[in-house]
Amino acid sequence: MKLYDGIISDTLNAFNSFGDDKVKIYPYEGSSWKDNGSSEFIMQRDVALELGSGGQPSVNYTLVTTSGIVDKDEILVYGADINEIKGDVAFARVVVLETEDLEEDKDQEKAFAAIRNLEFVRYHVFPKGYMVRVSARSNQEQIRISEGAFANGITFAKVGALYIKKYKEVPGVKNVRIAFITDKELVQKLLPNAEKVDTITKTLTHILDGMPTDCGHCSMKPVCDEVEGMKELHLGKKQK
Numbered sequence: 028m029k030l031y032d033g034i035i036s037d038t039l040n041a042f043n044s045f046g047d048d049k050v051k052i053y054p055y056e057g058s059s060w061k062d063n064g065s066s067e068f069i070m071q072r073d074v075a076l077e078l079g080s081g082g083q084p085s086v087n088y089t090l091v092t093t094s095g096i097v098d099k100d101e102i103l104v105y106g107a108d109i110n111e112i113k114g115d116v117a118f119a120r121v122v123v124l125e126t127e128d129l130e131e132d133k134d135q136e137k138a139f140a141a142i143r144n145l146e147f148v149r150y151h152v153f154p155k156g157y158m159v160r161v162s163a164r165s166n167q168e169q170i171r172i173s174e175g176a177f178a179n180g181i182t183f184a185k186v187g188a189l190y191i192k193k194y195k196e197v198p199g200v201k202n203v204r205i206a207f208i209t210d211k212e213l214v215q216k217l218l219p220n221a222e223k224v225d226t227i228t229k230t231l232t233h234i235l236d237g238m239p240t241d242c243g244h245c246s247m248k249p250v251c252d253e254v255e256g257m258k259e260l261h262l263g264k265k266q267k
């Protein structure tokens with residue numbers, strides 16, 4: 028699975044620009060924070076903090092690779108952690124998943140279904156006192172943290188562990204790296220990557236819908252020229 032490797036590289040470059048000495052890294056050691064199992068509405072009067080709202084930039088995206096980049100489960104925090112935040116902040120959450128070979132060259136539908144399954148995980152994690160509002164259209168993700176969760180010491184490491192636990196329930200997921208970003212400059216650098224992920228997903232959808240394989244007259248050509256593995260995926264499908 029090479030489709031996302033270009034975006035992974037851009038994402039890592041952005042992370043590197045932040046400075047290795049400033050990033051906080053937490054190994055995954057299971058989750059100690061409660062998952063409610065279903066969404067919880069936190070009313071405005073019970074809110075301690077909001078992330079990615081109030082005009083602040085916000086984004087989230089998920090990347091899948093089989094290249095060995097993610098060799099362990101870990102949570103990374105770029106910028107202030109929840110207990111250090113004061114006032115409105117930018118927010119991004121980026122997940123990179125190392126999976127078994129999805130064999131997209133053999134069965135494109137199965138590989139694409141696996142990618143979609145992985146994307147759905149983000150809608151099925153419900154940390155107590157941590158309300159996620161996702162806009163699938165704009166790739167935004169805004170967070171509300173309750174007074175109770177704040178007082179009880181919620182951190183990104185605890186929230187991230189719940190995400191990792193959920194991802195690892197999906198067959199084929201080997202390792203998970205989840206990054207939480209509250210540094211505004213870094214969040215802004217990541218915004219274009221989410222759009223690129225969207226473009227790849229849309230192109231995959233079109234390919235699986237059975238669009239013609241005439242690259243010379245195809246509106247997806249700029250994407251396929253740029254994204255390694257996309258052309259092979261489409262032209263391989265035709266040959267199947």
Ligand code: SF4
Binds near residue numbers: 251261
């Ligand atoms: S491989 Fe060619 S025909 Fe298929 S989506 Fe890409 S540019 Fe279009």
